Amino acid sequence: MGLFDLFRQNKKSSANKAKERLQILIAHERVNRNGPDYLPQLRYDIMKVIQKYIPIDEDQVKVQVENGHGYDVLELNITLPEEK
Amino acid sequence: MSKVIVITSGKGGVGKTTTSAAFATGLASKGYKTVVIDFDVGLRNLDLIMGVERRVVYDFVNVINGEAGLRQSLIKDKRVDNLYVLPASQTRDKDALSMKGVESVINELKQDGFDYIVCDSPAGIEKGAFMALYFADEAIVVTNPEVSSVRDSDRILGILQSKSRKAEEGGSIKEHLLITRYSPKRVEDGEMLSVEDILDILAIPLLGVIPESESVLQASNQGNPVILETKSTAGQAYEDIVDRFLGETVEHRFLDVEKQGFLKRLFGK
Numbered sequence: 001m002g003l004f005d006l007f008r009q010n011k012k013s014s015a016n017k018a019k020e021r022l023q024i025l026i027a028h029e030r031v032n033r034n035g036p037d038y039l040p041q042l043r044y045d046i047m048k049v050i051q052k053y054i055p056i057d058e059d060q061v062k063v064q065v066e067n068g069h070g071y072d073v074l075e076l077n078i079t080l081p082e083e084k
Numbered sequence: 085m086s087k088v089i090v091i092t093s094g095k096g097g098v099g100k101t102t103t104s105a106a107f108a109t110g111l112a113s114k115g116y117k118t119v120v121i122d123f124d125v126g127l128r129n130l131d132l133i134m135g136v137e138r139r140v141v142y143d144f145v146n147v148i149n150g151e152a153g154l155r156q157s158l159i160k161d162k163r164v165d166n167l168y169v170l171p172a173s174q175t176r177d178k179d180a181l182s183m184k185g186v187e188s189v190i191n192e193l194k195q196d197g198f199d200y201i202v203c204d205s206p207a208g209i210e211k212g213a214f215m216a217l218y219f220a221d222e223a224i225v226v227t228n229p230e231v232s233s234v235r236d237s238d239r240i241l242g243i244l245q246s247k248s249r250k251a252e253e254g255g256s257i258k259e260h261l262l263i264t265r266y267s268p269k270r271v272e273d274g275e276m277l278s279v280e281d282i283l284d285i286l287a288i289p290l291l292g293v294i295p296e297s298e299s300v301l302q303a304s305n306q307g308n309p310v311i312l313e314t315k316s317t318a319g320q321a322y323e324d325i326v327d328r329f330l331g332e333t334v335e336h337r338f339l340d341v342e343k344q345g346f347l348k349r350l351f352g353k
Contacts, residue, residue, distance in 0.1 A: 015274045018231050019281045026238050026285060033242045 035065040086194040088201045090220035094236030096207030098228045099264040104204035105133045106311035110326030112167035116199035122172035123216035124206035131171045135307020145173035148185030154192050181215045190219050222258040228265050229277040260291035267296045268341045292325035294318050295338040
């Protein structure tokens with residue numbers, strides 16, 4: 001990276017950073033937007049139950065509601081750690 | 085046919101009331117019978133921005149409760165014909181606005197021949213904000229080029245798309261994006277989200293951009309809707325927005341850094 005590139009990137013950085021952060025955050029929030037209000041609590045409770053048996057991190061539990069025609073699907077996606 | 089337009093944002097302090105006052109004044113100046121309603125119960129401020137604070141006798145909640153008639157509660161603007169203000173109540177009762185009450189006031193305004201009913205929403209996503217948007221046909225989402233404002237705007241868009249009456253009936257509210265306090269210089273320097281950045285994220289049609297301008301504060305100091313400051317960039321940008329809203333094609337202005345002339349550069353402002 002040349003000296004000029006470094007300069008240019010620096011100059012652009014804070015607005016770009018804002019955009020990147022917003023894009024990630026808003027994409028995430030839109031997924032949960034149409035879900036029921038109890039979803040965060042449900043996710044938390046499920047995580048607690050699993051943690052009783054297996055040590056997992058918070059971000060390894062994904063709970064999502066998908067709206068179909070005439071039915072909703074509750075999708076659980078839990079990534080288990082590799083056994084040692 | 086009357087139209088109900090909500091001015092909303094989620095976040096506070098981004099320019100909802102400034103926009104409501106300017107937009108309603110602009111519509112009325114074009115000859116449309118227009119009323120602007122303050123939905124911020126408990127924190128009335130539209131009256132102050134419109135410069136009618138000393139003429140408030142009755143308010144929105146008085147009308148809903150049947151303590152005053154609609155006509156005696158509307159404040160007629162002295163500068164622009166066809167322009168009326170319905171102030172919010174200063175009561176601390178959060179339930180003062182009932183869904184039925186709001187609906188009946190809006191229906192009465194429609195019957196009285198108002199072309200445009202502009203609803204100035206309070207900040208937040210609580211009852212007042214919900215009431216302001218529920219009956220809307222169109223929404224102007226006011227956003228500052230700043231992360232928390234953009235995020236809250238997205239939140240409000242979600243509510244418009246799921247909780248409004250239009251949405252409940254299977255239709256949709258027509259959405260417009262209004263970016264306020266825009267500083268082309270800071271965008272050029274990479275310090276501020278650009279119009280394109282915000283459009284990429286929110287993905288709704290752009291109604292206009294209001295540049296950061298000293299005249300907004302000066303106008304509010306005097307109780308003058310900023311659109312009446314015809315020499316200021318903000319006032320002109322609001323005029324463009326009204327024209328665009330009414331279907332005219334108007335090019336966006338004040339998006340780029342003003343090239344300073346030689347003399348201006350030499351002697352400053």
